[in-house]
Amino acid sequence: MAEVEFRGISRRFGDVQALHSLDLAVADGEFLILVGPSGCGKSTALRLLAGLDKPTSGEILIAGRPVTRSGPGERDIAMVFQNYALYPHMSVFQNLAYGLRQRRTPRAEVNRRVHETAVLLDIDELLDRKPRQLSGGQRQRVAMGRALVRRPQAFLLDEPLSNLDAKLRTQVRGDLKRLHREVPVTSIYVTHDQVEAMTLGDRICVMSNGEVQQIGTTDDIYNRPSNTFVAGFMGSPPMNLVPGEVRGGTVRVAGAALADLPSPDRPVTVGFRPEDLRIGGPWESRSVPARIDFCEPLGSHVLVHALVDADGTGPEGTPSNVIAQAPPGTAYDSGARVGFSVAAGKTYVFDAETGQAAPPPARDRVITA
């Protein structure tokens, strides 16, 4: 186990700057998630750490040792690839043993460690099979086993669950969490799935356009997003972001006063999460007027899609779409006029131009529908 550190790492591909001076430290034994949309630089960062690519500038340290110029085999890391990258012509045993054999591990030790790892991952019955004879979940476990068996200083995982179906993904997510508890190796996990990010990581690093947007725990990221990107990316459905304004120390959306904010008058972006919204009549005081678009019943709850009216429209005059999470059985006709109110302490305010969270945090008015 070891600490991993990126110091001012940049990577440019021709005219495209994939990473902008990344500074990131991962503690010994920590499970860090790199999350972001496609092209945000998360996989580039992982490949640079693995030694599969060289940075344009900056330095990478593993256990305090600079490894920027070391080859992948010299870094003592292990990686689980998105498509598992199991050697198709080798048995599961040979796949697990390959790395140990490259390091000239004695045969008896190879056998012992492979069997030990296979038992840990419950793949000991599969050791003689070829990868093509395995299911998706079994392949995933073999890929994990190949990483574990070498007892590396750090695990790198590049979207390892993305090839699994939804049910299996949930199960393997739990397995990964248990595994990290049993074998607490420093792990860096790349995903674009914010549910994986929030459930698995000790900390989450949200990236966009090659830059870190925010690093923090799930609670930090979800409840204290540093900007509109993080607010809109994390959460399913994501945070509602609508144009609003600060006027007279009050945050307003479509004329409705939602929170107090001691700040000069200015346009802002106002955020509120779907589960923090209550739907009432449009005539209720201090509620945001909206028109119902459609409802999505999901069994445990209903997602109500609505369009915010009047001066809550977007900059180009398009109404802002708002999603509210309502109790099961909720139903509205399309076009019905309603009013949204936001739970106390759950209004987020961002600068309209920079998208950064407005300091100091908004002190909400208690609004009841």
Place this chain on the structure above:
Amino acid sequence: MSVQASGQDAAATQGAARPGWVGRLRRSEGATGWLLVSPGAILIGIFGLLPVLMALKLSFQKSDLLTPDTPWVGTKNYRQLADDPRFAEAIQHTIVYTALFVPGTMLVGLLVAAALNRSVRFISVYRTAAYITMAVSTISEGIIFLWLTDKDYGLVNATLNAVGISSQPFLASTSQALYVIVAMTIWGWTGFAVIVYLAALQGVPSELHEAAAIDGARPFTRFRTITLPLLSPASLFLLVWLTINALQLFDEVYLTTRGGPLHATTVIVYYLWDQAFVQFNAGYAAAMAYVLFLVSVVLTAIQFRLARKYVHYS
């Protein structure tokens, strides 16, 4: 009115239950299939299957290709093959040629393909240069090698002379001619092997190399333990294809040495041609052709049998 209607119904019911043979043929998928494949099947039958059967019959006859008299001789032609020292010699030359040509072409093709499987400037120029041997006709190939290996004016001897080695007879030497033909045909087939291997190399996922690199394997180990096994389907294809072609070597021998000097390059098919069209001993040549055919089938079967163990399909 009602009678007419019921009569029509009856006819319709009868038609639906028992259509005529024309109707059945029209509806039959099999008939449509046969119609579609028949032009090709007829051509193959006339120009492929029929000569094969006629050659089989010929191998049990004595024929000079000129007179209509083709007496039945039973297995005499086959028995005669067993006692023919020139046929034994031709077999020996064919084995030596095949044993050098097949692995030689595969090795050179693999090395060139591996060298070309990268992104460097002008890569398409290099690849075209490697493929170009495929576009060279066998006649041109023969002329090029006759010129290259000429004792007095050849480029190879000029180069040897420049480094202090005396001129070699090459195609005029009983000990060198077969090896020159091996080199010539390897050169001629390299483009084909390069294309096959390059396509296969590009099908090996880069993640496997990356995973092996992270596992600590060095480049040559990665090539040996990951790339080579994954190229095995391509290698099997080349092994079978090149072996069949090697057993059928004729053009290059005909163009350069005519089986000489002193039969040193007489291979099976050249000897077969000599027997059929020079000695006019067509029955004997047909028997030889059938022996060669059986050898090819057996060798291919062995290769496929071995492939079960050594060829990996991902």
